[in-house]
Each structure stands twice: as C-alpha cells, then as structure tokens.
C-alpha cells in the first residue's frame with residue numbers, strides 16, 4: 416500500500432528566548448510531514464532537527480523531503496537513512512499512526528518535570544512550580560559564574576515541596592574542578608541527578624565521578640544520536656540516559672535498544688510543536704516506566720499558540736493526550752515549491 420507524502424517547513428519563535436550554556440536561542444526550524452491514504456485518512460509527523468546535538472541540519476532534512484517521491488510505501492517510510500534521525504522519527508511515527516489508528520499508547524499517567532530558568536529567577540519559578548503541584552524541577556546551570564549559581568542552590572532547593580527533587584543541567588559547560596564543586600554541594604541534598612556536566616567528546620571524567628559521588632550523573636547531549644547512545648550502552652555507562660525521542664531516530668529501534676541494555680532512561684523533549692510532542696510522548700508511554708519524571712518542560716515553548724500542545728501540568732495522562740485533537744497546524748503552515 417502506498418500513501419501520499421507532503422511536507423511543510425516552519426520557523427517559529429520561542430515565547431521567551433532560551434538562555435543556555437551555549438548562548439541565547441530564539442527560534443527553531445522544523446518540518447511537518449503529512450501522509451494521506453486512499454481512504455482520506457491523514458497523519459502528521461515532525462522533523463525537529465538540532466544539528467548542534469548531532470542530528471541532520473534543517474537544510475539536509477528539507478533536501479531529503481524534496482527528493483522523496485509523492486507516493487510512499489512502507490519500505491520508503493521505514494528505511495530513512497540513519498544520518499537523518501529526525502526524518503526517520505517523523506516518517507516512522509506518521510506511518511504508524513496512519514496504519515494503526517486503533518493502537519494508541521497504553522493508558523499511563525506520566526509525572527512531568529518542569530523547567531526552571533537559569534540564574535536567580537529560578538527561586539521564584541520553583542516556588543510557583545511547587546504551588547502548581549510539580550515535585551520534579553530542572554534548573555539550567557553553567558550559564559552564570561559557578562560561585563553565583565552555587566550560592567543560589569540552597570535557595571532554589573528551599574522552594575521544593577517535601578519529597579521534591581531538583582535536576583541540574585549543565586549542558587556541557589563545566590570543567591572537572593567545577594563539576595567536583597557541584598557534586599560536593601549536592602551531597603545529601605535532594606538533587607535527583609546532574610545532567611551533562613562536560614561537553615560531548617570530553618565526558619571521560621564522568622566515569623570516575625559516577626563512582627566517587629552519590630549524586631547520579633546523566634548523559635544527554637552525549638547520547639542524543641543513535642551511534643553515540645550505542646557506544647555508551649556498550650561501554651556500560653552506570654548513570655542515567657536522557658533520551659530525546661525526536662532526535663533518536665526510529666522509535667521502534669530505540670525502544671528495542673533501551674530494553675536490550677536495561678538502560679535507565681529519562682525521556683525528554685527537544686522544542687517540538689504539538690505534532691512531535693505527541694509522537695514522543697506516545698513512545699514514552701510504551702517504554703517501561705521507572706518512576707522518574709518525564710522532562711517535557713518545553714511544552715508551550717512557542718510564541719504562536721497554534722504550534723503548542725496545551726500545558727498538561729504536573730502529570731500527563733495518555734487519555735488526555737489522545738483527546739488533544741491536532742489543531743489547524745498543517746493549514747497554518749505554507750507550502751514550499753518542490754524541487755524539480
């Protein structure tokens with residue numbers, strides 16, 4: 416059976432520019448793909464590349480889409496090259512949704528982590544998140560001077576509810592002495608884990624630190640694409656794996672891989688629209704649960720509300736997700752001329 420393939424690119428501003436260890440990030444580009452069958456049913460998929468994380472670029476994803484035939488069969492939808500992991504994710508999830516509309520994600524209620532802004536604003540944001548019922552919060556660090564952020568740590572932690580936990584995400588900004596300072600500061604405090612202390616390619620000290628300190632360490636950027644994930648799985652990384660499904664290629668192969676290695680995964684979003692978020696969350700619902708909150712604090716990140724999934728609050732049920740009908744997102748995007 417073959418289906419009609421269409422695609423529309425988007426460029427969208429964030430509600431608030433994101434301040435990370437890599438600088439200010441104000442907008443993202445992606446592509447929405449649409450599959451239509453002869454019965455008039457349709458499904459959407461999202462290509463949301465983050466080339467700094469090792470995925471294809473927006474330009475290469477666009478070139479791939481423009482070269483695809485207008486009619487696709489299952490073989491074409493399932494054999495997107497590994498060099499295009501975001502395209503692989505979009506086409507496989509769109510294909511699955513179209514072929515098996517009666518096979519939604521299992522009924523699950525997922526605890527959600529919320530994202531705190533970098534710097535002193537995290538204190539008030541943590542208090543607001545506690546008032547809304549969140550118990551797991553992630554704070555971006557490595558943005559300002561370490562001494563300033565370390566001084567803020569107790570103040571942020573004070574805002575957490577009883578039993579609450581804080582995740583720290585350094586986005587690869589630390590060196591070894593800084594990482595040691597933080598790990599010492601986190602001892603005996605409710606810090607669930609420290610995420611990506613060192614840049615990709617310079618992670619080696621995490622191995623000894625993971626043995627030396629009780630606070631868990633998670634890898635995120637280091638395991639974003641399949642080849643790197645496989646390398647750390649093979650190595651037997653004893654920490655946590657932060658997995659961004661929309662960057663990780665085929666969902667079917669990803670779940671198989673994580674299951675095969677019994678990896679302790681925390682799933683996370685990558686600034687997708689409602690289309691990519693829905694597909695990623697359906698994958699999370701299929702993965703074995705480990706009680707850790709899901710890192711989808713980017714929900715609602717776009718200034719244009721038509722692109723956003725509604726804010727689910729501190730928990731997300733897959734029943735609720737299934738009720739979120741796709742809005743007029745496809746119609747809102749404009750077409751691009753196809754390459755000859």
Ligand SMILES: [Mg+2]
Nearest residue numbers: 584610611635
């Ligand atoms: Mg991270």
